[in-house]
Amino acid sequence: MSQSVQSPPTEVQDTRSENRVTLGLTNRILARPEVGALVAAIVIFIFFIAVAPAFRSGASFFTVLYQASTIGIVAVGVGMLMIGGEFDLSAGVIVTTAGLVNSMFCWWFGINLWVGAALSLVFCLAIGFLNGYLVMRTGIPSFLITLGTFFVLQGANLGVTKLVTGSVSTPDISQMDGFTSLGKVFSSSFQVGGVTVWGTVIWWALFIAISAWVLQRTKIGNWIFAVGGNAASARAVGVPVIRTKIGLFMTVSFLGWFVGMHTLYRFNTLQSGNGVGNEFLYIIAAVVGGTLLTGGYGNAIGVAIGAFIFGMTSLCIVYAGWDPNWFKAFLGVMLLLAVMVNLWVKNLSTARKVG
Amino acid sequence: MTDTLTEHADATLHKGEPLIEMDNIGKSYGAIRALQGINLRVNAGEVACVLGDNGAGKSTLIKIMSGLHPHNEGSLKVDGQLVTFGSPREALAHGIATVYQDLAVVGLMEVWRNFFLGSEIVSSKMPLAAMKIRDMRRIADEELRKMGIVVKDINQPIGNLSGGQRQCVAIARAVYFGARVLILDEPTAALGVKQSGVVLKYTAAARDAGLGVVFITHNPHHAYLVGDHFMVLKRGAMNLDAKRSEITLEELTGQMAGGDELEALAHELKRDEEPKGTNRGAHASERTDGGTT
Numbered sequence: 001m002s003q004s005v006q007s008p009p010t011e012v013q014d015t016r017s018e019n020r021v022t023l024g025l026t027n028r029i030l031a032r033p034e035v036g037a038l039v040a041a042i043v044i045f046i047f048f049i050a051v052a053p054a055f056r057s058g059a060s061f062f063t064v065l066y067q068a069s070t071i072g073i074v075a076v077g078v079g080m081l082m083i084g085g086e087f088d089l090s091a092g093v094i095v096t097t098a099g100l101v102n103s104m105f106c107w108w109f110g111i112n113l114w115v116g117a118a119l120s121l122v123f124c125l126a127i128g129f130l131n132g133y134l135v136m137r138t139g140i141p142s143f144l145i146t147l148g149t150f151f152v153l154q155g156a157n158l159g160v161t162k163l164v165t166g167s168v169s170t171p172d173i174s175q176m177d178g179f180t181s182l183g184k185v186f187s188s189s190f191q192v193g194g195v196t197v198w199g200t201v202i203w204w205a206l207f208i209a210i211s212a213w214v215l216q217r218t219k220i221g222n223w224i225f226a227v228g229g230n231a232a233s234a235r236a237v238g239v240p241v242i243r244t245k246i247g248l249f250m251t252v253s254f255l256g257w258f259v260g261m262h263t264l265y266r267f268n269t270l271q272s273g274n275g276v277g278n279e280f281l282y283i284i285a286a287v288v289g290g291t292l293l294t295g296g297y298g299n300a301i302g303v304a305i306g307a308f309i310f311g312m313t314s315l316c317i318v319y320a321g322w323d324p325n326w327f328k329a330f331l332g333v334m335l336l337l338a339v340m341v342n343l344w345v346k347n348l349s350t351a352r353k354v355g
Numbered sequence: 356m357t358d359t360l361t362e363h364a365d366a367t368l369h370k371g372e373p374l375i376e377m378d379n380i381g382k383s384y385g386a387i388r389a390l391q392g393i394n395l396r397v398n399a400g401e402v403a404c405v406l407g408d409n410g411a412g413k414s415t416l417i418k419i420m421s422g423l424h425p426h427n428e429g430s431l432k433v434d435g436q437l438v439t440f441g442s443p444r445e446a447l448a449h450g451i452a453t454v455y456q457d458l459a460v461v462g463l464m465e466v467w468r469n470f471f472l473g474s475e476i477v478s479s480k481m482p483l484a485a486m487k488i489r490d491m492r493r494i495a496d497e498e499l500r501k502m503g504i505v506v507k508d509i510n511q512p513i514g515n516l517s518g519g520q521r522q523c524v525a526i527a528r529a530v531y532f533g534a535r536v537l538i539l540d541e542p543t544a545a546l547g548v549k550q551s552g553v554v555l556k557y558t559a560a561a562r563d564a565g566l567g568v569v570f571i572t573h574n575p576h577h578a579y580l581v582g583d584h585f586m587v588l589k590r591g592a593m594n595l596d597a598k599r600s601e602i603t604l605e606e607l608t609g610q611m612a613g614g615d616e617l618e619a620l621a622h623e624l625k626r627d628e629e630p631k632g633t634n635r636g637a638h639a640s641e642r643t644d645g646g647t648t
């Protein structure tokens with residue numbers, strides 16, 4: 001027995017160089033999840049440069065980045081959650097909920113807005129935890145659980161706002177303690193060479209960087225891919241599946257809270273019905289960015305490019321001077337094209353993969 | 356290969372020492388009794404084979420040993436200590452590693468990520484600390500090569516490997532991370548003849564390195580090639596419990612194939628128009644088929 005089992009290694013030594021296959025550079029690049037989205041983004045970019053003269057300036061480019069960041073920040077979390085194999089449909093309304101909790105709590109009790117912001121953070125994290133806990137505990141698909149939270153939050157946003165303020169929007173809080181300092185954190189902007197750069201763009205870049213680091217370089221990232229790719233086998237080798245997934249839901253609600261704070265401190269009043277439908281924009285950004293709808297595959301840069309495509313499309317229709325009523329239809333076409341380009345590139349790369 | 360196994364195998368393992376002792380173990384899911392009265396000993400340096408048809412309770416038995424479900428009757432001792440596992444992590448901490456037939460690996464992840472999944476090498480204890488990716492790639496590649504598994508690219512998704520290679524990576528991983536008991540859940544069920552041979556060689560090598568192996572299978576031929584002890588499960592209870600010296604392959608095959616039941620079935624399905632000789636041949640092959648399905 002030992003004779004026969006010891007023979008393979010020597011054989012291996014001889015064939016070592018022949019057996020080593022290194023993929024060509026083009027194949028290695030094509031195999032990355034974000035390449036399809038990048039190609040789509042470049043095509044759309046060139047298209048709008050051609051048809052929308054107003055787009056050809058640094059200022060409008062940074063406006064596009066700002067627009068993209070308001071979607072992109074939450075999409076960072078949603079993308080990671082989708083790689084982890086789950087959905088969060090409550091991610092759109094939780095942005096509004098975060099702002100409403102902060103605004104109305106402080107207005108009603110007349111206390112410093114920082115207290116409300118902290119309370120709102122705890123509240124959002126609790127919702128994220130509840131989403132994750134219910135999904136893991138009951139085994140009901142996250143699509144249904146978070147659809148439930150989505151409706152609960154949507155109704156509560158309107159109902160509670162009506163009870164507290166008597167209308168569907170929140171009162172002006174711009175004169176309250178803490179508004180200026182919170183505004184500096186969440187909704188500042190600065191000038192670089194005559195171009196306005198919003199703070200959220202910097203925050204967005206930071207969150208993308210953290211997400212990319214976590215996914216590619218840390219053991220938690222390894223666990224996220226594993227729980228999304230095959231939760232049962234991840235559990236069998238000792239990955240804490242429940243903690244990982246609950247953590248992902250909480251990451252999404254944290255980022256939702258962050259954008260909620262930005263919206264509140266930029267506009268100081270909120271419409272309680274806002275945010276509905278945004279959850280799909282986050283999911284679309286992630287999918288356009290190459291994230292697999294069934295989990296286990298994707299990356300942070302791809303999701304960022306997905307959000308950028310959204311920002312570019314939504315503003316460039318205006319820059320091109322077209323009727324903005326057509327925006328959604330145009331967005332739909334753009335997204336379908338992006339997904340198809342994505343798929344096409346993916347096929348190109350997998351067709352040549354070495355086994 | 357055996358060298359690597361010996362290198363990583365626990366030096367405190369002595370052949371014949373009991374690692375897992377099950378005494379009258381049972382498990383009920385609500386009103387359904389999936390398993391009862393199981394006595395199983397897994398000794399170091401031996402292969403204990405568990406055979407049984409679909410629904411005989413093999414999976415439940417694995418789940419108890421690997422920590423996926425706790426037992427609710429009888430006692431389970433690991434290294435002489437009474438234990439009840441609440442999670443696979445606890446079982447792993449006792450050195451019990453399970454390689455599942457269908458969920459051994461995460462298909463979309465790279466080979467090296469799979470190899471280290473759940474036991475990543477990190478540069479510090481901080482939650483966001485970097486993994487030592489270069490080391491992990493190198494070690495995974497080296498270890499697999501030492502064990503005779505040559506993957507063309509350690510960075511390719513493990514789903515691109517063949518079924519046999521995937522099983523072997525999973526076994527190599529368990530051994531590298533210091534498993535004392537290796538539970539193999541139908542490792543050869545989905546494999547061709549040649550690949551089954553590779554997996555059986557690893558099983559024997561793990562045994563020779565002093566590990567206790569639990570080999571779960573449908574196939575009495577594969578079991579008899581490596582087994583020291585055989586247990587046949589039927590409807591959640593032990594139907595046969597024999598040492599290698601006490602049983603022949605024919606008897607084991609007969610037991611596995613259902614024994615009397617198969618005789619009755621063969622009689623029922625008897626095709627009169629066939630000549631006598633061919634009929635007997637068909638009978639024999641049916642017995643084998645009964646064992647492998």
